Structures are given as structure tokens and as C-alpha cells.
Amino acid sequence: MRDLDDLFAALSRSRFRSSFQLRGRDxxxxxxxGLPTVLSHAEDFIAKRLAPAVIPNDGKQTPFRGHPVFVAQxxxxxxCRGCLEKWHRIPPGTELSEVHKAYVLAVLERxxxxxxxxxxxx
Ligand SMILES: [Zn+2]
Numbered sequence: 001m002r003d004l005d006d007l008f009a010a011l012s013r014s015r016f017r018s019s020f021q022l023r024g025r026d027x028x029x030x031x032x033x034g035l036p037t038v039l040s041h042a043e044d045f046i047a048k049r050l051a052p053a054v055i056p057n058d059g060k061q062t063p064f065r066g067h068p069v070f071v072a073q074x075x076x077x078x079x080c081r082g083c084l085e086k087w088h089r090i091p092p093g094t095e096l097s098e099v100h101k102a103y104v105l106a107v108l109e110r111x112x113x114x115x116x117x118x119x120x121x122x
Pocket of ligand 1: 059078
């Protein structure tokens with residue numbers, strides 16, 4: 001796990017990661033449902049799609065749109081266990097701990113708060 005300021009600085013230097021923006025229906029969904037509801041969905045996605053020790057379709061389990069959390073996951077490299085290892089130094093092959101899950105949620109929350117406020121990193 002990384003310091004969030006360092007992480008967000010690194011993400012903003014990645015062309016691929018910073019290409020993900022919240023727009024259209026996904027942004028409207030966040031604005032209409034509100035952050036707490038959207039984050040409760042994030043908890044569910046983390047538990048089902050990231051936390052298990054073995055994920056048969058790892059690397060393909062997160063759609064690119066259809067929910068603001070999916071976009072946030074790609075933007076912050078919380079999309080799969082491969083990216084969690086590479087970007088966040090979370091070891092693969094073991095179930096995510098409560099601390100890991102809370103960390104991923106905090107990363108997604110920070111990104112979503114920025115986007116909900118209309119903030120886009122240059
Ligand atoms: Zn990934």
C-alpha cells in the first residue's frame with residue numbers, strides 16, 4: 001500500500017490512468033445517488049471482484065463504464081489484482097485483508113470526490 005499523495009501524483013503522470021474521466025451517465029449516477037451510496041457499491045465490488053485469493057478472470061473483471069466505481073478503479077489502478085500488485089504493492093494470491101480493502105476504498109473515494117466536485121487533474 002502506498003501513501004495516497006504519492007499514489008495520486010504517480011497516477012497523474014500516467015497517460016493511461018489519467019485518460020479515465022467521469023462523464024455522461026457515470027457522472028450523473030454519482031451526482032444523483034450520492035457518494036455514500038456509490039461507495040457502498042464500491043465495497044461490494046471490492047469484496048466480490050478483488051478480495052478473493054484466486055480470481056479466474058483477473059484483469060478482465062472490471063468493465064470500463066457502466067458505474068462510476070468501475071471508471072475510478074481503472075483511473076486508480078484498482079481494477080484487478082495484477083494492477084493492485086504493480087501500483088499498490090498488494091501481494092497477489094492471498095485474500096485481501098480488511099486493511100487492504102479499506103485502503104482500496106479510500107483510494108476510490110478520493111478519486112470520486114475529486115470528480116464529483118468537477119475537479120480534473122491537468
Ligand atoms: Zn488492472
